[in-house]
Amino acid sequence: MKMIREICKNVFQVGAIDWDRRLFDALIPLPEGTSYNSYLIKGTEKTVLIDAVDPSKKDLLLENLDKLCVDNIDYVVSQHAEQDHSGAIKFLIDRYGSTVLGSQKCIELLVDFGIVSKDKVRAVSDGELLSLGDMTLEFISAPWVHWPDTIFTYLRERKVLFTCDFLGSHLATSDLFAWNHDSAKRYYAEIMMPFRANARRHLERVRMLAPEIIAPSHGLLHNRPDAVLSAYADWTSDDVKNEVVVPFVSMHGSTEKMISHLVDALIDRGVSVKRFDLTKTDTGALASSLVDAATIVFGTPAFITRPHPLIAYTAIIANALRPKARFASIIGSYGWGARIVEEMRSLMPNLKMEIIEPVIVKGYPKEDDLRAIERLADEILRRHRELGLL
Numbered sequence: 001m002k003m004i005r006e007i008c009k010n011v012f013q014v015g016a017i018d019w020d021r022r023l024f025d026a027l028i029p030l031p032e033g034t035s036y037n038s039y040l041i042k043g044t045e046k047t048v049l050i051d052a053v054d055p056s057k058k059d060l061l062l063e064n065l066d067k068l069c070v071d072n073i074d075y076v077v078s079q080h081a082e083q084d085h086s087g088a089i090k091f092l093i094d095r096y097g098s099t100v101l102g103s104q105k106c107i108e109l110l111v112d113f114g115i116v117s118k119d120k121v122r123a124v125s126d127g128e129l130l131s132l133g134d135m136t137l138e139f140i141s142a143p144w145v146h147w148p149d150t151i152f153t154y155l156r157e158r159k160v161l162f163t164c165d166f167l168g169s170h171l172a173t174s175d176l177f178a179w180n181h182d183s184a185k186r187y188y189a190e191i192m193m194p195f196r197a198n199a200r201r202h203l204e205r206v207r208m209l210a211p212e213i214i215a216p217s218h219g220l221l222h223n224r225p226d227a228v229l230s231a232y233a234d235w236t237s238d239d240v241k242n243e244v245v246v247p248f249v250s251m252h253g254s255t256e257k258m259i260s261h262l263v264d265a266l267i268d269r270g271v272s273v274k275r276f277d278l279t280k281t282d283t284g285a286l287a288s289s290l291v292d293a294a295t296i297v298f299g300t301p302a303f304i305t306r307p308h309p310l311i312a313y314t315a316i317i318a319n320a321l322r323p324k325a326r327f328a329s330i331i332g333s334y335g336w337g338a339r340i341v342e343e344m345r346s347l348m349p350n351l352k353m354e355i356i357e358p359v360i361v362k363g364y365p366k367e368d369d370l371r372a373i374e375r376l377a378d379e380i381l382r383r384h385r386e387l388g389l390l
């Protein structure tokens with residue numbers, strides 16, 4: 001779909017909206033599609049393109065450039081080598097003879113991936129300037145949001161900061177600028193949360209630049225940068241909220257009964273709960289809930305003595321995303337044998353959460369088991385109070 005917009009004088013969004021994509025990395029659900037933003041900057045002396053869309057959309061990018069009658073692109077800035085931003089680079093080189101600029105790491109990756117040859121690339125360093133005539137680009141090193149190669153690009157005279165994946169969102173929309181940050185939060189959870197400390201550091205650099213427009217390479221742009229920067233400051237902080245995330249799976253109703261009792265007990269105690277039945281859950285929504293929660297309680301039956309594969313999958317995802325939750329527990333039911341707790345711990349070595357006494361019961365939960373769950377709710381409440389969360 002056509003997506004040419006002039007976001008400020010002589011700066012155009014020429015990328016592609018992907019309305020139909022429903023999965024990223026063969027893992028991340030995209031309920032609202034995504035976009036691969038690409039930006040054309042026409043200076044009086046040099047023309048630059050920033051990022052070069054997913055391979056599936058390279059024809060759209062080239063058509064958009066035709067519609068703008070672009071007959072020369074001096075430089076393609078590759079802010080990050082991942083394929084969803086480098087898909088059209090080789091075609092741009094073929095058509096325009098462009099030189100590709102990127103971090104040293106990005107250039108190495110592009111060459112290793114077979115996208116460019118060494119004679120068509122040049123590494124840029126942190127703080128390096130590139131004159132386009134009436135405008136100037138500044139390159140800013142921003143590694144580990146979420147690859148080691150990322151740079152931001154600042155168009156000084158227009159105060160536009162291009163941030164590639166950082167501050168982006170997976171959203172297919174005809175809107176240009178963000179009106180809320182729901183999709184950005186989900187994207188942060190899925191992509192940036194494992195790199196929280198780096199994201200926090202780069203936020204400071206962005207604030208110092210004081211851009212008027214932030215232009216990521218996915219989803220919506222930000223023409224009120226303070227709003228998204230404040231949201232990110234909250235998400236990347238060490239602060240947690242009075243929330244418990246409860247992902248669970250139940251085979252015969254025993255674990256579900258325990259989960260229901262826990263959820264009611266937590267609500268009675270004034271603790272917010274986000275409950276996810278893993279047979280129905282959108283993992284992006286679950287990831288998003290992990291951004292703020294103080295506590296995670298996993299619910300699982302024993303599946304051949306071990307955690308059910310759906311909860312094991314969730315534990316592996318949580319271990320990779322590294323949420324800032326302080327506490328965790330495990331509740332569940334078994335028939336003839338259980339190694340649930342040891343296995344769950346082994347699946348999450350990255351997480352430093354304190355484990356509150358798990359509740360694992362044989363068969364359907366009985367009165368004593370339900371009292372144990374209430375004690376777990378009491379313990380969660382006590383710890384949340386100690387953190388001053390309520």
Ligand code: FEO
Binds near residue numbers: 080146147165
């Ligand atoms: Fe949007 Fe890391 O690629």
